[in-house]
Amino acid sequence: MYLNSRLTTNPSFIQGLRVLLVDNDVNFCNSLTPMLQSYGVKVQTASLGEQALEIFVQWQPDVLLNGISSPKEDGYALIQQVRTLTGERGKVVPAIALTGAVTEDMYQRALLAGFSLCFAKPIVIDDFVAVLGILAITNNPHSCSC
Secondary structure (H helix, E strand, O other): OHHHHHHHHOHHHHOOOEEEEEOOOHHHHHHHHHHHHOOOOEEEEEOOHHHHHHHHHHHOOOEEEEEOOOOOOOHHHHHHHHHHHHHHHOOOOOEEEEEOOOOHHHHHHHHHHOOOEEEEOOOOHHHHHHHHHHHHHHHOHHHOOO
C-alpha cells in the first residue's frame, strides 16, 4: 500500500514512459490517452494488431496495453507476436490485457498467453497509474529513488 500511495501522489515515476494502447474501442482510447498524457506518459494508439505490431517495432514502447476482445482480431494473437519479437531482442515488455470483465479463467488465459496483468474496464486511473509505475520501476530499477 505504501508504494501505491507514493506512486499515485508522485506520478514522476511514469513521466516519459512510452505506452502503446491497442484497442478497437476508439472511445476508450480517446478517453484513456489524455488521462495518461496528463501524467507525462507518451501514448501511441492502434486499433488493429497489424498496425500495433508496426508501431511496436518502430517505437519500442515500455508497456503494451492490449484489448483482448475484438471482433476482427483478439489480443492474444498480438501478444504472441510481441513475445516472439521481444524474445528475439532479449527485452520483455510488460503487457496489460484490457477487457470488459475479468474472470479467473480469463485472467489465467491472459497470463499463460504472455500478459503481465489483466485489467477490467472502466479503468480507475489512479490505480492504473500506480500499476504502470510499478511496471516501470520493475523493468528499470534505476529509475526509482525510493
